[in-house]
Amino acid sequence: MNPLVFPIDALLPQIRDSLATHPRLVLEAPPGAGKTTQVPPALLDAPWLQGRKIVMLEPRRVAARAAATFMARQRGEQPGETVGYRIRFENKVGANTRIEVVTEGILTRMLQDDPMLEGVGALLFDEFHERHLSADLGLALALDVQAGLREDLRIVVMSATLDGERLAQFLDAPRLGSAGRSFPVSVAHFPARREEALEHQTRRAIEHAVSQHPGDVLVFLPGQREISRVDAALASSDALRGVDVLALHGELPVEQQSRVLQPDPEGHRRVVLATNVAESSVTLPGVRVVIDSGLAREPRYDPNSGFPRLDVVTIAQASADQRAGRAGRVAEGWAYRLWPESQRLEPQRRPEIAQVELAGLALELAAWGSTQLRFVDAPPSGAMAAACELLQRLGALAAGGASTASPRDAAPAIGPTHGSATTAKPLAALPAITSVGRRMLALGTHPRLAAMLLAPRDAEARSLACDLAALLEARDPLRTGPGVPRSDALADRWQALAAFRNGRVAGNVSRSALAALDQATRQWRRRLRVDAPPRTDHPAHALGDLLLHAFPDRIARQHPGDPYRYQLANGRSAKLFDDSALYGEPWLVITELRDEARDARILRAAPPDEAVLRRDFPSRFATEDRVVWDAAVRGIAAVRESRFDRIVLSSRPLARPDPARYADALVDAVRQLGLxxxxxxxxxxxxxxxxxxxxxxxxxxxxxxxxxxxxxxxxxxxxxxxxxxxxxxxxxxxxxxxxxxxxxxxxxxxxxxxxxxxxxxAPTRITVPSGMERRIEYAWDDALTDADGRTVGGPQPPVLAVKLQELFGLADTPRVADGRVPVTLHLLSPGGRPLQVTQDLKGFWERTYPEVKKEMKGRYPKHPWPDDPWTATATHRAKPRGT
Incomplete structure (x- = not known):
């Protein structure tokens, strides 16, 4: 098959025709179909585009650069001419560029800066099935623009594996599908040995693949750490002599990435150790075997650090299928899975929006000025509330009030019509964005880091802020393990970076991690136009003074009675390790902690200067008279407190508290103690x-x-x-x-x-045939569950306990709630013992009473036991004497 002929080529006329009559399209095409590199150029001459640009959102930098380079070379050009790309800290776009491939939040910045999208005729969302937060937000904003400002804007959502029907329904869009370029792939599971580490199992699988099958081998691993371990394990393998082992991940230099994506010039066989960047959008020539760890590093919200964290997670079945398909791109292939065949995977991956911290999203929405957006999956309300609270602490959102006006005029309500996407439940209104919030947003990083980068007052402090931003974003450069002392001081990481710049690297430090850190700090300095050279030392509190602005909720003060414990500004408490390098510091800014049963554990922190804290956050220091419930003594305490946020700095008793405050304190007591x-x-x-x-x-x-x-x-x-x-x-x-x-x-x-x-x-008592009033008891069961196992609670049947003789002559069971609910009768013997529980009194008289009568007549001969209870006189007494 001609490598420049793609399966999707036959579908390109239908794609153009569909977009000529409908502004949205869902395109499903498996890996190898050519959607990433063939669809954008095919639309350049479409009449509706009118010479405007096509912008394609690509979720990964490696894929964005590779896709733009491939499209440019197809035209005999270099990136930056007709086809270009923009990724973080790198721009290859020129005056004549008409196809831009962008990553991360760049599309969001384009929409925020120019909601009209002047000069843009189409937005393409590639690999949407990966459900990155930036893609979900970009699509929601694009739909808002299309509905209110740009009905002529085309939106194409492209994916290899997704629920296309659901997405097409959500977008009210046509759905087209393309075949892929694939050959049969034999799938087998390669079992691990008992307690075998991943790198050793992977080595055995690679050696097996190289000896049994032709072609290159593509190995999917979770991240750089695992790639390094497998690479080290392969170094001593005799079976791989003459085989090149290459790595592929997003942090590699461009030259090394390009080498992996091109055929080996000398025809050497290759083993490529890759993250899930190789799962889609990039083509690796010559791969015939895939070895899949079944793992990936994906973002999750990390409450310990306050940042999204990359966790090693099990991939979804859709990803496993897509990875295996990489082995069948050029010929028959083989896929080896390193997990047991009995293990079942989730069918699709969960969207990031459901499982990451949402401060960045909340800030984007506040800047947009409207929460009436349509997300494929709505952001969780709890995560959004936490995000807003953090942004208010950072000064990015106003302390209260409605959101600012939308950058577009209010659009009419959107319904499932030809020209608009279907509606979705709107989000709650957000507080208005502040001028500080807009400056933070322009930096294109996490709001915590943006707040810190904007805080410095001089060039040296800005230079240090760039170092800290890189340190907080990157993996820890200090090695840990047996015999290596643990350090909870962030200053130790910065000092290792400073030593690296002077050519010194200690034995407990990763040189590659420091090199990546140094590169990241240079990029931040260029971005912020910081000319001051990095210093080799700083005052003791310099790091903490800057981190105050990134972690205002994590500012902590030493407990007066326990030097290892700290009270945090957010009301929590945390504790140092016994061997902490931070012992004795009166104040800390905690950048990372771990939840434990009682106090959180401080993993990383830096000390600030209290004078700087008072200078930069004067409004958070307050003195207040408080009347509170003291749970320790189960009584009211009246005190005058000096506080920083929720940290109590001093407290002394009040002689004459305001009596009106007692009721508030007693209500708080009920909240603490329960009803x-x-x-x-x-x-x-x-x-x-x-x-x-x-x-x-x-x-x-x-x-x-x-x-x-x-x-x-x-x-x-x-x-x-x-x-x-x-x-x-x-x-x-x-x-x-x-x-x-x-x-x-x-x-x-x-x-x-x-x-x-x-x-x-719902009467409390009811008159029974004996003429006596008897009590009805009601109950609510809070432990009742519904059909899905959720605890919902529910009513129990009302209960009437009454002696049997008192109901003679009564045929039907009493009812309450306007006759809707039968009472459960607890029928008692003359001695008050239970005889029967029933809601069917008539059935009892007919079927059960004759047996009861036989048994009870001998036991209670002085009480009436008539043969016909229907006509007998009810009584609460024994028979009169002589009867």
């Missing part, structure tokens, strides 16, 4: 159960003007200020609240008529 701290009587517990049951039994009482209140634990605790606070007014102790006042507070939201309706629908 059981209140003076419940059995009558009040029954009243609460009756109300909860009626809301479940009677739909008209759950909603509308006549609705009964929600009396669940969660609802009562959430509304304590509304119903309990007034009852606590003037009281200084929780036990001063009596049962009557508590009962009135609990029922305060119900008008008299509704209270009477409760009594009518």
């Amino acid at each position: 059981d701290a209140l003076p419940w009587t059995e009558g009040l517990r029954q009243w609460r159960a009756r109300v909860r049951c009626l809301r479940a039994w009677c739909a008209e009482l759950a909603e509308g003007e006549a609705a009964l209140p929600d009396l669940s634990d969660a609802a009562l605790l959430a509304t304590l200020d509304d119903w309990l606070k007034s009852a606590l007014s003037g009281k200084t102790r929780l036990d001063a609240l009596d049962e009557q006042a508590f009962g009135e507070a609990l029922k305060s939201a119900l008008p008299w008529a509704l209270r009477q309706r409760i009594d009518a629908l």
Whole structure:
């Protein structure tokens, strides 16, 4: 097959025709089809493009550079002419460029800077199945622009493996599919030996593949660390003599990446150790065998560091299939999987938006000025709330208030019409972005790092901030392991970097990691136009003084009673290791910690100067009189506190606190202690159960003007200020609240008529045929689960315990809730022992009573046991004497 003829070529006319009549398209094409490099050039002459640019979002830098280079060479050009690319810290775009391949947040920056997208006629989202956060955000913004400003803008979503039907439905778009270029691939599982490390299992698999099959070998590994270990394991392999072992990942220099992507000029056989960058969008010539670890490093939110973290995770089945397909691009191939055949993978990978920290997304949305965006998968509300809280601490969002106006005029509501995408549930409104927030956004990095990079007041501090940004983004340059002392001081990492610049590298430091750090700092200096050369030393608190601005929630003060413990500005506490290099520091800025049972463990930190803290954050220092519930003594404490955020700096008793504050403190006590701290009587517990049951039994009482209140634990605790606070007014102790006042507070939201309706629908007592009143008991079970196993709670059947003789003559089971709910009868013997539990009294008389009568007549001869209970007179007494 001619390598310049691609399977997707036959589909290109349909793609052009579809986009001529519809502004959106979903294109499914497996690896090798040619979608990445053939679709953009095929659209250049489309009439609707009108000479404008095509911008393609490519999720990885290696793939973006490779795709642009391939398209340029097809035209006999170099990147930067008709076809160019823009990636972080690298730009190959010229005045005549009409196809731009971009990565990461560059498309988002383009949309934020120019929502009209002047000069752009089409946006292509390649490898959308990888579900990167930047792609989801870019698509949501693009749809917003298309709906409100640019109906002529074309949007193409391309992928090798995705739920195309769902996506086409979401976009209200046509869906086209292409065949791939593939040959049969034999898949086998290569078992690990007992307790065998990944690098040794991989070495055995590679040696087997090289000896048994022709062609090059592509090995998928999670990341650089694993690639280095496997490379070291292969160095002594006699089976690989004459075979070149190459690495492929995003941090390699461009020259080394290009070497891997081109055929070996001398025809040597190759083993390529790659991350999932080789899974799609790049073509490796000559590969006939794939060895798949089944692992990848993917971003997850790391609460320890406050940044997204790359975790080693098991890949999805779709990724496994795509990786295996790489072996069948040029001829019949073989794929070896390094996990057990019995292991089942998830069918599709989860979108990043559902599992990473969202501060960057929240800042982008605040800058956009509208949350009425349509995401394929909406951001989780909890993660968005946490992101907003952090951004407010960083000064990027206003402390309160509505979002600013959208950069586009308000568009009409979008429905599933020909020219617009389908609607999705809108996000909650965000606070307005500040001028600082806009400057942070322009830096194109995590908001924490952006806040720190903007904070310095002189060139030397800006230079150090560049070093810190690189240190926080990169892997730890200090090696760990047996015999290597652990260091929790961030300063040790910076000093290792400074020594590396002077040609010195200690034995416990990774030279390659320091080289990558130094390269990253140079890029940041160019970006921020920092001319000051890196210093070889800094004052003791210089690092911490800058980190204050990146981690305002992680500023910590030493506990006055325990020098190893620290209280954080966010209210948490953390502890140093016993051998900590930071011992004795009165203040710390913690950049990384680990959750543990009691206190978090401080993994990495730097000390700041308190004077700088007071200078840069004066508004967060406050003195306040507080009346609070002291759980230790189960009483009220009135104090005057000096605080930094939630860190208590000093506290002294107040002689005359404001009496009005006691009620607030007592309400807080109930929040801490729970509702059981209140003076419940059995009558009040029954009243609460009756109300909860009626809301479940009677739909008209759950909603509308006549609705009964929600009396669940969660609802009562959430509304304590509304119903309990007034009852606590003037009281200084929780036990001063009596049962009557508590009962009135609990029922305060119900008008008299509704209270009477409760009594009518769920009576506490019922008159039985004997003429006596007997009690009905109600219950709510909070542990009930639904069909999906979720705990939802629910009503239990009401119970009436009554002696059997008191129901003679009654045919039907009593009911409550306007006849909707039968009472469960606990039928008792004359001695009060249970005889039968039933909701079918008629069936009991017909089938069970004759047997009960036989047994009970001999045991209780003084009580009536008529042959016909239907017509007998009910009684609560024994038979009169002489009868």
